[in-house]
Amino acid sequence: FFSPSMLSRLFGRNAAALPARTAAAERLLKALYKTQPKTVLDVGCTDPAIFATAAQDCERVVGIVRVEDDGDDAQILQQLQAELQSYNVECAAMSANNILPKLDIPFDAAVSEDLLSYTPEGPELILSGVYDALKPGGRFVGE
DSSP states (O other): OOOHHHHHHHHOSOTTSOOOOOHHHHHHHHHHGGGOOSEEEEESOOOHHHHHHHHHHSSEEEEEEEOOSSTTHHHHHHHHHHHHHHTTOEEEEEOTTSOOOOOSSOEEEEEESSTGGGOTTOSHHHHHHHHHHEEEEEEEEEO
């Protein structure tokens, strides 16, 4: 899912600056903040404006990224982890078969932009993992 050219388009050169928000990011953030979450899980990390904004406002943000299992992915994952850390976002990798990693705490909210619609295997495993990662009554928003 991620490539070096995609990383440069997502983050550009100035990773620490807050990215511009798209209309989709505005909608998702508005829905996300209805519950004033302290912990947020960003599944896919496809829009820097979402996780960067959440990292400014929440105690903890964890970004789940999916990379394919080929030779370049270890380097891509390291680069993506460094970029996310520049926004104070922790990074965890989703397996290529869409299984989310086990996380140490339950989350108040989870957000995902575009990942579910671009998952050829279907969103069921991802949504199951999100459900397991949320606190009882936790909120999931996605597009």
